[in-house]
Amino acid sequence: MDEFPADKRAGQALARPQVVILGAGFGGLSAATALRHAPVDITLIDRRNYHLFQPLLYQVATAGLSPAQIASPIRRIVSRQKNVTVLMDKIVAIDKSASEVVTSKRRIHFDYLIVATGARHAYFGHEQWEEFAPGLKKIDEATEIRRRILLAFEQAEATVDENERRRSLTFVVVGGGPTGVEMAGAIAELAHRTIVHDFRHINPTQTQIILVEAGSRILPAFPDKLSESAARQLSRLGVTVMTEAAVTDCGNDGITLRDGRRIETATIIWAAGVMASPAGKWLEAQCDRAGRVVVDATLRLPGSDNTFVIGDTAIVTDVNGITVPGIAPAAKQMGYFAAGSILGDLKGSPRRKFKYRNYGNLATFGRSSAVADFGGFTLSGFPAWLIWCFAHIWFLIGFRNRLVVFLDWIVAYVSFNRGVRLITGGEN
């Protein structure tokens, strides 16, 4: 009676195909909504109760936005879509031979499985660094980073020790990809503009923000000249960009670089590595170094016809030979594609191959500072930033928060105010 539809085993007569989707990120949610009129029963499983607009998570970490402004309850998003059952639960295993997903509470049968469990940050053999250098994939991580950044200023204000003050006013961001660049720019803006009048014993404009990148340039996924433009824009904001600077040690009071240099800092933020969720292990599939399941342009798990792996969990070469990037628009396209393949099966159409559409690549670092790459055509500075703003507000679709974020941004632009400067968590 109160069983989940998918609780019924394969042996029983099932009216409709059972589609199980793991993960309610951009990929999983797109797949679910694309199946809204399909004669299938969908079980959407996520360990959290909300969908997170991850591209703006760095704004939570730097006190620009509240968590609720970039997160929306999954149940509300699919509230009216009656063929979806949401289950908040953790995946423990996937039993391929029985076509069952095993969660912490039950086993759930599937006729189709879409694996979209995303990725998290990784330290590649240096997991002990996490304590000193938290990463930025979850809301609780973002509020923890916010707590550390704001506490560093408090400590600098309260101490009488010059060395401790200098260490507290030095922030290191490790990793020159979009997240690292956004974090560094946002901390610079917080320090040099927002809190400038708030302290009596320190001068927040003397804050040092250092962006450390192991490779030869920041934003390596962008064209060379945008990397250069980004470095120039960051340095105008007061960020010191260090390239060819691999981290060999992370500790309580600083980092050490491969060439032996030492940076004393109380706050390290890790934006250097990403590791896929354990889906590869659950599926006993071939994975790349970052744990992503290798799938071909049909997005099917090799050797399986009814299991798709999409989004950051997969490493995909599309029909044109392009390696699909690990970004939100790509995950959405894969979600729609996997749903389309299921719909095609129901109609008896042959499977097609995924073609990634690149609508452009954006990164921002602060007010009026951004770069945009649209294939042949690039922008930087204010025009790129305007496009970034509109794109991000636009894609907050499905959130009631679009208007509120928009108002907040207007207020922030006019006032340099970051209202979410709350130190929560910890022992307070």
Place this chain on the structure above:
Amino acid sequence: MDEFPADKRAGQALARPQVVILGAGFGGLSAATALRHAPVDITLIDRRNYHLFQPLLYQVATAGLSPAQIASPIRRIVSRQKNVTVLMDKIVAIDKSASEVVTSKRRIHFDYLIVATGARHAYFGHEQWEEFAPGLKKIDEATEIRRRILLAFEQAEATVDENERRRSLTFVVVGGGPTGVEMAGAIAELAHRTIVHDFRHINPTQTQIILVEAGSRILPAFPDKLSESAARQLSRLGVTVMTEAAVTDCGNDGITLRDGRRIETATIIWAAGVMASPAGKWLEAQCDRAGRVVVDATLRLPGSDNTFVIGDTAIVTDVNGITVPGIAPAAKQMGYFAAGSILGDLKGSPRRKFKYRNYGNLATFGRSSAVADFGGFTLSGFPAWLIWCFAHIWFLIGFRNRLVVFLDWIVAYVSFNRGVRLITGGEN
């Protein structure tokens, strides 16, 4: 050079009187702002970095508002008031003979001391209940209660055990004062309206919300007929009100009442007791049963001319013999009064006595449900609720959030939507 002004000891020549204010709640902040033009140096010390609009904290606990909408960084509030230095630190002791406040990091000299460190919830000898029945005084407590409430619905949806489902769908609020009444009403609204379409296996309208009060009526600070009206309004919202129901045990799966009745529940919220901060101990002062320092209508610590105790930390009988209630407007009035006494001293005026002005007493339980007591004149239902809304938005003064809260409330009123339904913290 970088010393806090008040670090200088009493022996040294000090240009201006040193005023130290402990706590940046309604009382402490009012005192600080009232001294904005005074020739004094103020050190405002709080263990947190934000001022909290506590009357709306229950909205955070029930997913109606985000923490940042009811909290504002102390530094920003007094950013432009150059005679205030803010220190985020914990009070360890007060050295009365040396006229020094001892924090975890330093000793701070004072010529005047205003103690406004507030109160927290209390279990009066049953501290072991806190684990099962968290109280509602801090932001982290509010998000923890929010997590428990939302998880209870998730557990009810996921389980196949009827008893567990019933227990998960039963919510107990202990204490029939304003906080308990507000919590019970807000949970009822969440369950019976907001999430009604979000689940597939449970019917959230079957949620039981039980408000348990040890005394003979809820809202004992209000006139009898408003208590009755409140009980009627709550029962219309689906809240079961139990009076003469003292709790004798609290545990993981329910509570026991003095008459032996047992209520099985997965979620207990404690709104039954308040205990003042340890200020009484620091000051070695005479306190009442709730730990409040007994002061006369001058608000001075007995035996001292330069130390004031105000707000929830004090128990005061005003010049008209009225016991001042522990509410935000009273704390503000006391803050202004203490500041006025210091200003008077500087001008050589004699000390005056505090007169509490009662502008009315309000409590709300949901959309269009409230009671208001203006002395001779009372209101209930929709008119009282309207006044409550306007009063609370009005008194969010100093927050940039007034407009945002207002918009949120309009949206919420139109849509029954509670956007902040995020389960954060815990192990996720």
